[in-house]
């Protein structure tokens with residue numbers, strides 16, 4: 001069929017099953033917006049900042065597992081979107097971002113709102129395209145979706161000059177892609193699985209180490225079955241929370257810089273790491289030279305470049321996590337003696353009893369950890385929880401009982417403040433019937449606060465729980481521990497009136513200073529079905545513990561005061 | 571860290587942005603490309619990029635894996651078993667003895683390729699270490715300009 005490039009973009013999105021596009025118009029993308037006006041195949045959400053459009057598409061993708069789609073104009077529209085691309089790139093989230101570009105005749109002339117989008121986005125996309133010919137547009141769009149969602153997922157940028165979206169051409173959306181140079185998903189080799197099975201059977205202290213790749217590959221069920229069958233304990237990274245389920249007796253907790261004692265000790269003492277879609281990030285390993293010194297390593301990863309990147313791997317398994325774990329399960333069936341790791345689990349149980357994930361509650365002032373535990377008790381498995389970056393993020397990770405993958409949505413790799421609210425909008429668009437909570441800080445929330453307006457206009461009622469410590473708390477914590485309490489530029493005592501701010505944007509606000517007020521505010525916010533700010537005054541100087549100082553060994557943790565020596569003795 | 575020299579040969583789709591994608595992997599890691607050559611592969615839509623670089627084994631292994639992941643990259647060859655050649659053009663003033671220059675070029679499998687009013691140009695194609703020696707040896711003829719090409723390599 002004959003149509004212009006702008007219509008082709010819309011047709012392609014519909015053909016890919018896209019229901020929601022997040023975006024912001026401008027000169028170079030106007031042809032596409034004109035085509036959007038004339039179609040009803042998908043809904044367009046007008047965010048109030050391009051960064052938020054990309055984060056919203058990202059939140060949609062993380063919650064649903066589908067490719068998220070964002071659309072921006074050239075120049076400043078695109079540069080605003082870069083943080084969103086980088087955030088998605090670091091966490092391997094499938095996105096297609098479409099940007100307008102100046103007409104081809106102006107390319108390279110410093111034309112109005114011209115910027116080299118391909119050059120800027122190269123290191124923060126899985127792939128990117130500058131469309132040079134209308135005849136290539138359908139193929140490129142098809143490839144973009146394919147590349148975004150297959151293999152190790154990631155964001156793909158399609159930069160389209162304005163003359164191309166105006167030009168007429170023949171549209172036939174390809175049924176398949178022909179990309180001979182694109183690495184397809186490697187098949188898991190059964191010989192590699194056999195070696196790994198042998199290693200597991202020989203191990204005395206094996207440990208399942210689960211990363212974000214397990215979420216991306218939808219491997220949760222398989223991994224739970226694997227742990228159940230073998231009775232091998234498991235730790236999760238920040239990106240994997242929910243894979244094992246909070247109540248799972250084999251789950252030790254989160255490991256890493258703010259991991260719990262038992263998890264970090266397990267990693268320090270294991271003799272066999274079974275890494276499933278994790279990438280040995282420095283926030284997880286601590287000092288590399290002292291990391292898991294007694295361990296052999298099985299590493300399952302879809303990306304061969306992750307194998308032996310940081311930690312030498314003894315048993316590499318390249319391929320999809322789910323497939324590999326299912327093969328491990330078949331290999332272990334009838335062979336693994338569940339009793340064989342009893343002693344190991346016993347040791348770990350003692351560690352956990354010694355220093356459980358805990359905090360000292362207070363009756364005078366709300367402790368931020370209490371808020372998270374309360375949220376968990378109230379909403380549990382039902383809610384989707386997004387987060388920004390800082391102490392509040394770590395408390396949410398430590399204290400919320402995540403029961404399923406994709407329930408916890410946060411920017412792990414890039415650590416992007418301002419991610420939480422727009423990501424919550426995306427998650428809520430994907431699951432309108434779920435309660436979506438953004439656990440945020442008084443610093444982070446201001447970094448995309450304009451999305452209150454988007455939320456109100458489109459009736460996307462997400463609840464922002466602001467753990468207000470009047471600080472850039474995480475930075476303040478480092479200043480307390482490592483900079484002799486010189487609180488350089490981290491004091492946020494000067495604040496907006498958060499309640500009034502929410503109300504000004506047609507949402508609802510609550511100021512909370514007691515536990516009762518919190519319970520009431522949460523209940524009311526859920527009933528009101530409006531975008532909400534619950535602004536909670538929390539203990540200002542609370543620290544996130546345990547903490548492994550940067551570049552210290554993982555078992556070198558700063559621990560909370562209330563240890564539990566009696567329980568540890570048995 | 572233990573620095574090694576490596577020649578990496580990459581077969582790529584012949585498209586406008588592929589060179590920047592390849593070069594970007596080096597730049598992003600603070601790695602220097604020592605030499606670089608690019609040319610289309612005859613009778614195909616592909617090109618070959620040949621890069622000589624120095625670094626520790628692990629980073630080079632990592633770069634090789636990352637190169638393989640680039641969408642327009644078909645093949646990456648990185649090992650020691652390569653026949654390598656490099657080319658150099660040297661401009662000498664004619665105040666220097668032409669015959670001696672010619673002998674020197676020939677000793678390195680080269681020749682004089684151009685003689686002008688007041689200068690001549692010698693060309694040598696040989697292994698990179700021999701090119702280095704040639705350049706050193708030609709110093710005594712006061713070269714005006716030296717243009718060195720990148721390494722091209724082929725598997726043995």
Ligand SMILES: Cc1ncc(C[n+]2csc(CCOP(=O)(O)OP(=O)(O)O)c2C)c(N)n1
Nearest residue numbers: 390391392415417441442443444472473474
């Ligand atoms: C965009 C961005 N800028 C700066 C940082 C560095 N940073 C990490 S945590 C943090 C403080 C966040 O403060 P707040 O949102 O109030 O959270 P809190 O730690 O107080 O819970 C900062 C500035 C970041 N992660 N992202």
Ligand SMILES: [Mg+2]
Nearest residue numbers: 441442471473
């Ligand atoms: Mg704060």
